[in-house]
Amino acid sequence: MDKTQINEKADFLIKKSKKAGADNIDVVYVENTNIDVGCRLKKIEKLERSESNDLGLRFIKNKKQVIVSSNDLKEKNLEELVYKASKMVSAVPKDPYCSIASKKDIIKTIPNLKIFDNKEPSVKSLKNKVIEAEKAGLNVKGVTNSEGAEIGWNKSKIHLFNSNGLNVSYQSSSYSVYAVLIAGRGTSMEREYEYSSSIFEKDLTKTSIVGKKAGELAVKKLNPKKIKTSKIPVIFSPRVANSFLKHLSASINGNSITRGTSFLKKKLNKKIFSNEINIVDDPLKEKGLQSKPFDGEGLRTKKTQIVQNGQLKTWFLDLATAKQLKLKSTAHASRGISSPPTPSPTNLYFEPGHVSPENLIGNIKNGVYLTELMGSSVNLINGDYSRGGSGFMIDKGEITYPVNEITIADNLNEMFKKMILANDLEFKQGLNSPTMLIENMTVAG
Numbered sequence: 001m002d003k004t005q006i007n008e009k010a011d012f013l014i015k016k017s018k019k020a021g022a023d024n025i026d027v028v029y030v031e032n033t034n035i036d037v038g039c040r041l042k043k044i045e046k047l048e049r050s051e052s053n054d055l056g057l058r059f060i061k062n063k064k065q066v067i068v069s070s071n072d073l074k075e076k077n078l079e080e081l082v083y084k085a086s087k088m089v090s091a092v093p094k095d096p097y098c099s100i101a102s103k104k105d106i107i108k109t110i111p112n113l114k115i116f117d118n119k120e121p122s123v124k125s126l127k128n129k130v131i132e133a134e135k136a137g138l139n140v141k142g143v144t145n146s147e148g149a150e151i152g153w154n155k156s157k158i159h160l161f162n163s164n165g166l167n168v169s170y171q172s173s174s175y176s177v178y179a180v181l182i183a184g185r186g187t188s189m190e191r192e193y194e195y196s197s198s199i200f201e202k203d204l205t206k207t208s209i210v211g212k213k214a215g216e217l218a219v220k221k222l223n224p225k226k227i228k229t230s231k232i233p234v235i236f237s238p239r240v241a242n243s244f245l246k247h248l249s250a251s252i253n254g255n256s257i258t259r260g261t262s263f264l265k266k267k268l269n270k271k272i273f274s275n276e277i278n279i280v281d282d283p284l285k286e287k288g289l290q291s292k293p294f295d296g297e298g299l300r301t302k303k304t305q306i307v308q309n310g311q312l313k314t315w316f317l318d319l320a321t322a323k324q325l326k327l328k329s330t331a332h333a334s335r336g337i338s339s340p341p342t343p344s345p346t347n348l349y350f351e352p353g354h355v356s357p358e359n360l361i362g363n364i365k366n367g368v369y370l371t372e373l374m375g376s377s378v379n380l381i382n383g384d385y386s387r388g389g390s391g392f393m394i395d396k397g398e399i400t401y402p403v404n405e406i407t408i409a410d411n412l413n414e415m416f417k418k419m420i421l422a423n424d425l426e427f428k429q430g431l432n433s434p435t436m437l438i439e440n441m442t443v444a445g
Contacts, residue, residue, distance in 0.1 A: 001031075001053065001073075003159075003169070006029055006159050006169075007161075007167065009029070009055070009073055009078065010027045010029065010159070010161040010167070011161075012075065012078060013025070013027050013055075013057055013078055013081070013082060014027065014161065014162075014163050016078070016079060016082040017057065017059055017082050017085070017086075017163075018163065020059075020082050020083070020085070020086035021061050021086060022059050022060060022061050022085075022086070022089075022163070023060055023061055023062070024060040024099065024100045024162070024163055024164075025057070025058065025059060025060065025100070025162060025163040026057075026058045026100050026160070026161065026162040026163070026166070026297070026298075027055065027056070027057055027058075027159075027160070027161040027162070028055070028056045028058075028158070028159070028160050028161075028296075028335055028337060029053075029054070029055045029056075029158075029159040029160075029161075030052075030053075030054050030055075030156060030157070030158050030159075030337060031051075031052070031053050031156065031157040032050070032051065032052045032054075032154065032155070032156045033049075033050070033051050033120075033154070033155045033156075034048070034049065034050045034051075034152065034153070034154050034155075035048070035049050035120075035121070035123065035126065035152065035153045035154075036048045036049075036150065036151075036152045037123065037126040037127055037130050037150065037151050037152070038130065038148055038149065038150040038151075039127075039130050039131050039134055039148060039149055039150075040134070040146055040147070040148035040149075041134075041138075041146055042131055042134060042135060042138075044127055044130075044131075045148065046150065047123065047127075049123075052071060053071060053073065054069060054070070054071045054337045055069060055070055055071070055073060055078075055337070056068070056069040056335075056336070056337035056338055057069070057081055057082070057085060058100075058340065059082070059085035059086065059088075059089055060089075060098055060099070060100070061086075061089045062089075062094070063094045063095060063096050063098060064089050064090070064092050064093070064094055064095065064098075065089070065092070065095055065098045065340065066085050066088045066089045066092055067085075067338055067339065067340055068081050068084050068085045068088070068338075069081075069337045069338040095320070097319075097320040097321075097323045097324045098320055098340075099319050099320065099323065100162045100163065100164060100166075100297065100298075100319070101162060101164065101166060101297045101298045101299055101319065102164055103164045103165050105298075105299055106162070106164065106165065106166045106168075106298045106299065107166075107168055107293065107294040107298055107299065107300040110168060110169075110170055110293045110294070111284065111293050113170075113284060113285070113286055113287075113288070113291045113292075113293060114199065114286045114287050115170075115171075115172040115173070115199050115286075115287065115288065115291050115292075116155075116170075116171040116172055116173050116199070117173045117199055117200045117201065118173075119201070120153070120155070121153050121175075121201060126151050126153065129151050129177065129207040130149045130150060130151040130177065130207065131149075132207045132208050132211070133149040133151070133177060133179045133207035133208065133210050133211035134146055134148065134149035134179055134181075134211055135208075135211065136179075136207075136208040136209070136210075136211035136212040136215070137149070137179050137181040137211035137212060137214045137215035138181070138211075138215070139212070139215070140181070140183075140212060140215030140216055140218075140219060141219070142183045142184070142215075142218075142219035142222065143181050143182065143183050143215040143218060143219060144182055144183060144184060144185055144189070145181075145182040145189075146179075146180065146181055146182060147180035147181070147182060147191060148179075148180060149177070149178065149179035149180070149207075149210075149211060150177070150178060151175070151176070151177040151207070152175070152176050152177075153173070153174070153175050154173060154174050155171070155172075155173040156171065156172055156173070157169065157170075157171045158170055158171075158172075158292075160294070160296070160297075160298050160335075162298060166298040168293075168294055168298060170292065170293050170294075172199075172291075172292070173199060174197060174198065174199055174289060175197065175198050175199075175200075175201055175204045176195065176196070176197040177195065177196050177197075177204060177205075177207050177210055178193055178194065178195035178196075178210070178214075179193065179194060179195075179207075179210055179211040179214040179215075180192070180193045180214060181193075181211070181214045181215040181217075181218045182218060183215070183218035183219040183221070183222050184222050188222065188223065190218050190219075190221035190222055190224070190402075191218055192214055192215075192217035192218035192220075192221060193214050193217075194210045194211070194213040194214035194217065195210065195428075196210050196428070197289055197428060197429055198287070198289075199287045199288075199289065200287070203287065217371075220392075220402065221390070221402045221404075222402070223401075223402065224390065224401070224402040224403055224404040224405075225393075225401055225402070225403055226403070226404075226405065226445045227368075227393065227403050227406060227443065227445035228445055229442070229443065229444040229445055230442075230443060231440050231441065231442055231443070232366055232367045232368060232440075232441065232443055233364050233367040233368075233394075233437060233438070233439045233440065233441070234367060234368050234370055234408055234437070234438050234441045234443065235357075235360060235361055235364070235367060235368065235369045235370065235394065235435060235436070235437050236370050236433075236435065236436040236437075236438070237369065237370060237371045237391075237435060238424065238425075238426065238428075238432070238433055238434060238435055238436075239371065240370055240371065240372065240373045240389070241350075241433035241434070241435065241436040242429070242431040242432055242433040243373060243431075244412075244415075244416075244419075244433065244436070245279070245345075245348050245349070245350070245431040245432075245433060246431060247378055247380065247385075247412060248279070248306075249316060249344070249345045249348060249431075250262075250380055251263060251264045251380050251412075252264055252306070252312065252314075252315045252316055253315070253316050253321075253342075253343050253344070254315050254316060254317040254318060254320075254321025254322065254324075254325065254332075254343045255321060255342060255343065256380070257315055257321070257325065258321055258324045258325060261380070261381055262380060262381070263379075263380060263381060263382050263383040263412065263413065264312065267312050268312055268313075268314075268315065269311060269312065269313065270311065270312060271310045271311050271312075272307070272310065272311070272312050272413070272416050272417070273307055273310040273416045273417065273419060274310050274417060274418075274419065274420075275309050275310045276309075276310070276353060276354075276420070276421070277307055277309075277310050277350070277416075277419060277421065278305070278307055278308055278309065278350070278351040279305075279306040279307035279348070279349070279350055279351070280303065280304070280305055280306060280348070280349055280351060281303070281304045281306055281316075281332075281345050281346055281347065281348045281349075282303045282304075282346065282347045282349075283295075283301035283302070283303070283331075283346035283347060284301060284302065284303055285303075285347045285427075288346070288347040288427070289347065289427075289429055289430055290345075290346040290347045290430040291346065291347060292346060294331070295318070295329075295331045295332060295333040295334070295335075295341075296318070296333035296334045296335025296341045297318060297319055297329070297331075297333040297335065297341050299319075299329055299331040299333070300331060301331045301346070302331060304330060306348070314330055315327070315330065315343075316330060316332040316343040316344065316345060317329050317330045317332060317343055318332060318333035318334075318341045318342060318343045319333065319341070320340075320341065321343060330343075332344060332345065332346075345430070345431070346430065347427070347430060347432075348430065348431050348432075349425065349427070349431070349432040349433065350421055350425065350432070350433045350434060350436075351421075351425070352421060352422070352423045352424065352425040352434045353420065353421035353422055353423055353434060354423060355420070355422055355423060356422060356423055356424070357422040357423075357424050357434070357435035359422075360420065360422050360435060360437050361394055361397060361398075361399065362397040363397065364394045364397060364437075365395075365396055365397070366393075366394065366395060366396075367393075367394040368391055368392070368393060368394065368403065368406065368408075368443055369391045369392045369393075369394055369399050370389050370390075370391040370408070371390065371391040371392070372389055372390045372391065373387050373388070373389045374387065374388040374389060374390075375387060375388045378412070380412075382411075383411045383412035383413045384411055384412075385408075385409060385410050385411060385412050385415060386407060386408070386409040387407070387408055387409075388405070388406070388407055389406055389407070389408055390402070390403060390404040390405070390406065391403060391406075403445070405445070406443055406444065406445055407443070407444040408441050408442070408443050408444075409441065409442040409444070410438070410441045410442060415438050415441075418438050418439050418440065419436060419437070419438055420436070420437040420438075420439075421433070421434050421435070421436055421437075422434045422435035422436070422437075
């Protein structure tokens with residue numbers, strides 16, 4: 001649909017909802033196009049293209065809210081959608097904090113964040129790229145099999161409206177490719193993966209490099225050894241170090257704070273890391289994979305210092321959690337078609353440290369270099385941390401033989417304080433971290 005048609009449908013829903021008694025209304029409309037191509041052993045096994053047009057209506061009356069959605073956008077169905085919402089709303093409990101963005105708070109102009117590539121790739125080019133990725137991995141000496149490779153392209157258009165005059169939209173697109181290779185035979189097999197994501201095709205890592213790296217990583221993991229339980233330093237490679245941003249963002253999410261279910265609930269404006277740790281959330285980063293000009297409630301997004309010199313500076317808040325905490329929204333609302341707004345991060349990252357990963361590793365006499373985490377036994381109520389993993393032993397400053405079936409344990413309160421970051425930050429996804437050192441962790445074999 002063109003913009004005029006979308007505007008007409010949103011206007012229709014808002015007017016009908018007002019007539020049905022709604023005090024506040026918002027409408028979200030999302031268009032998605034996806035192309036996915038997958039191969040295994042050099043044969044195309046997956047070729048899918050999907051297109052969708054979905055609309056969600058949030059109907060608020062007497063501090064009660066319901067959300068209804070549909071992909072049938074005919075006028076008769078939209079009328080039924082409003083009717084359904086008006087009947088459902090009386091049956092739900094009151095939510096004194098539900099609201100929509102006010103006229104003075106809604107975004108007025110949309111910045112260009114360079115998050116949309118209007119060139120749609122051909123299926124032929126995607127086939128060639130995905131076969132190239134897997135072929136490069138299979139050519140690595142020691143690689144014996146493949147779980148396949150896949151490449152995808154996505155384009156989306158998001159429109160947001162509300163009864164206070166909000167009418168904004170933006171488009172985004174992205175590429176992603178990954179390959180999973182297997183090395184070894186029989187009971188001595190190891191698997192590994194590599195991936196790349198970008199907004200523009202030219203910024204995607206060459207697919208042959210992605211496949212080759214996946215194969216090389218799998219070969220390096222062959223013939224792992226067990227280790228003795230001990231307290232030693234652990235180096236987290238960037239691909240697993242970013243998991244701490246996931247734990248942090250969940251712990252400073254406004255919903256966790258209002259419910260009192262976070263180990264950080266009393267830590268606002270207090271030091272939770274060392275002085276050297278800084279964490280930023282930047283929804284306005286050009287070409288950022290999670291960049292967006294406005295949040296799920298229509299507020300202008302902004303670059304936010306989450307942790308500054310070790311001190312926690314803010315929560316992730318939407319309008320409802322901000323109201324409950326008597327604070328201002330941080331414009332972190334994320335909105336689905338059939339779900340209410342909820343706070344979430346965008347491009348969240350640790351600012352890089354000042355030491356190279358080589359020097360960080362070189363100063364360790366006996367430790368572990370972690371490349372994979374499995375399972376999750378992380379208690380975000382008290383901070384207890386225990387996860388399975390695999391990686392490599394560090395002996396006298398050198399990465400040596402592979403190790404697997406290990407468990408690392410500590411408490412996030414202490415881990416945050418002991419954290420040291422290297423200078424090798426790369427932006428590969430929404431949550432990004434450089435190499436990380438945490439001293440004195442319990443590592444069980």
